Amino acid sequence: MAEEGQRLRLGRGLAALIGDMGDDDEAVVDRGRGQRRVPIEFLRPNPRNPRKTFAESDLEDLAQSIRERGIIQPIVVRSLRGLEDAFEIIAGERRWRAAQRAGLHEVPIVVVEADDRLALEYAIVENVQRTDLNALEEAAGYDKLIADFGYSQTELAQVIGKSRSHVANTLRLMKLPQSVQDKLSSGLISAGHARALLAVKDPEAAAERIVERGLNVRDVERLAREEEAVPGSGARGGRPRSEKDADTRALEQALTETLGLEVSIAAKPSAPNGEVRIRYASLEQLDMLCRALRGGR
Structure with missing residues (x-):
């Protein structure tokens, strides 16, 4: 039940952790619940923080x-086991970095109890709600929660307050070529561009066109539709379909006649592997196929 309560609070963001401070810039942080000030050197960055990019100009503006x-909103931290006077930042690393530039000796903190999983959840939720993460950092954060803690995409969507389709589409960005990911991280292309590039034949070439010609997202989506309409190009990923040789077509025909169902063979050129697809039109045909594959049993 305690964990469930923590997850419910996540939907409301970090304000739930620090006593509903609100958006008033004149708020006095020292009056908040559970807040105190500590020497700035007591804080350490979180190695699992999904945010990896801290723009110099932004840090300097915040430092000024x-x-x-002063720091209006306290930094959310957790105690480090076995270490005295040491805290790991859960939310607020940018404020901590800027505070060092500003020459502060002490910073306001809120200490919460959180394991690795909950600390990562908090970090992602705060950054996503503030739109501080770029799309790839957001995807990497989601991927780590899934890989390290066994989240499903549906569970993750509930925790962070986003739709499942948003989570799935964000995770797909990690499949883009590295050069395209670099353009996304640097801001040369937007997250909308990147999602549209997932459907084009050559994402790297298309990304170059976006930068050179100033294409918008609709332009990239139109390019993907045009590629799908071209005969011989794949609908997903845009890879050309290889022509089948006579032996492959003959084997498809033989299997189709034997099973009574349409069979297609997708063989990879110059490779020993591939795949066989068998199409069925009803549950009865599927049942018949299963019996045939099991030797009539």
């Missing part, structure tokens, strides 16, 4: 603001 007004 901190010099003038």
